[in-house]
Amino acid sequence: MNIVVCIKQVPGTTQVKINPDTGTLIRAGVEAVVNPFDEYAIEEALRIKERLGTCVIKVISMGPPQAEDVLKSAIAMGADEAYLVTDRAFAGSDTWATSYTLANAIKTLGKVDLIICGKQAIDGDTAQVGPGVAEMLGIPFVAWVRKVEDVSETQIRVERMMEDGYEVVDMPLPGLMTVVKEINVPRMASLKGKMRAKKTAVATINAEALKAADKEKIGLKGSPTQVLRSFVPQRKTGGEKMGGETGDLVNKIKSTILDLGVIR
Numbered sequence: 001m002n003i004v005v006c007i008k009q010v011p012g013t014t015q016v017k018i019n020p021d022t023g024t025l026i027r028a029g030v031e032a033v034v035n036p037f038d039e040y041a042i043e044e045a046l047r048i049k050e051r052l053g054t055c056v057i058k059v060i061s062m063g064p065p066q067a068e069d070v071l072k073s074a075i076a077m078g079a080d081e082a083y084l085v086t087d088r089a090f091a092g093s094d095t096w097a098t099s100y101t102l103a104n105a106i107k108t109l110g111k112v113d114l115i116i117c118g119k120q121a122i123d124g125d126t127a128q129v130g131p132g133v134a135e136m137l138g139i140p141f142v143a144w145v146r147k148v149e150d151v152s153e154t155q156i157r158v159e160r161m162m163e164d165g166y167e168v169v170d171m172p173l174p175g176l177m178t179v180v181k182e183i184n185v186p187r188m189a190s191l192k193g194k195m196r197a198k199k200t201a202v203a204t205i206n207a208e209a210l211k212a213a214d215k216e217k218i219g220l221k222g223s224p225t226q227v228l229r230s231f232v233p234q235r236k237t238g239g240e241k242m243g244g245e246t247g248d249l250v251n252k253i254k255s256t257i258l259d260l261g262v263i264r
C-alpha cells in the first residue's frame, strides 16, 4: 500500500505579521515547524504501516526550499520518502491553486492508495486543501477522522468526528482523509530516525515536472482568490446595558435586533 501524507510548514508562533501591501504572511525571520495537525497525519500513516506491514509512506510539502526541514522531520519520525514541491511559479498560490498543484504533484508519485492530510493548517486555517486535492484527483474523501477502525488495500473504515458525536464511514481506496488531534499521540523522532533523516535526500518537484498541469492554473495567476486589503478590525467599545422586567427586556432586545436589520 502506498500512503502519501501532505505536510505544510507553518510559523511556530502566533505573532504572525501580514505584509500590508501584498496581504500575505511575512515569513522571513519566523521559526517554522510542521503544522501540528500534520504530525497526527504522519503518525496515523506510521500506525497503518505497522498494522499492514507493507506500506511505503511518502511525505510531500509545497513551499519554499526551507520546507525541506519539515519533510526531514517526517523522515525522522519514520516516513520512507520525501518530496518538496517548489518553484517560483507556485508563489502566491491560494488554496485552489495549492490543491491543484499538490494534486498534480501527487500524480507524479505513481500508484497512491491513501492520502492523509491534517484537518487544517494553523496559519491559513481554511481546511480546504485536503478536500481540494481529493476533488482534483477525482477520489473520495472523509474529513475530521478521529479513529481508523479497519484498513485494507481497498477500503478503510473510520470514525469521523461530528459536532454531537461521530459517524462510522467506509471509504473505498484510493481515497483521502483529513485527521483531527483526537486520532493519536504523535511519536517523538528516535536518534536512529534523525540519523536516517540526515542521510535521506528530499526529491524536488518543480513546475516543469508537472506534465499534466495547466500552467495557467498555478501560482498567483492561477489563483481565483484576490486579497484586496488586509486589516485588523477596529475594536468596538462600550455597548448598551439593558435592564428592567423580563417581558420589557425581551421586547427591547427584539426591537434592537430588528433595528440592526440582521433579521426581518
Ligand SMILES: Cc1cc2nc3c(=O)[nH]c(=O)nc-3n(C[C@H](O)[C@H](O)[C@H](O)COP(=O)(O)OP(=O)(O)OC[C@H]3O[C@@H](n4cnc5c(N)ncnc54)[C@H](O)[C@@H]3O)c2cc1C
Pocket: 006, 007, 008, 009, 024, 035, 037, 038, 041, 060, 061, 062, 063, 091, 092, 093, 094, 095, 096, 098, 099, 102, 116, 117, 118, 119, 120, 121, 122, 123, 124, 125, 126, 127, 128, 129, 130, 223, 225, 226, 227
Ligand atoms: C491570494 C492568495 C495568495 C497567497 N499567496 C501565498 C504565498 O505567496 N505564499 C504562501 O505561503 N501562502 C500564500 N497564500 C496562502 C496559501 O494559499 C495557503 O496557505 C495554502 O493554500 C494552504 O491553505 P491553508 O493554510 O488554509 O491550509 P488548510 O487547507 O487548512 O490545510 C489542510 C491540510 O492540507 C495540507 N496542506 C495545506 N497546505 C499544504 C502545503 N503547502 N503543502 C502540503 N500540504 C499542505 C496539510 O495536510 C494541511 O493540514 C495565499 C493565499 C491567497 C488567498
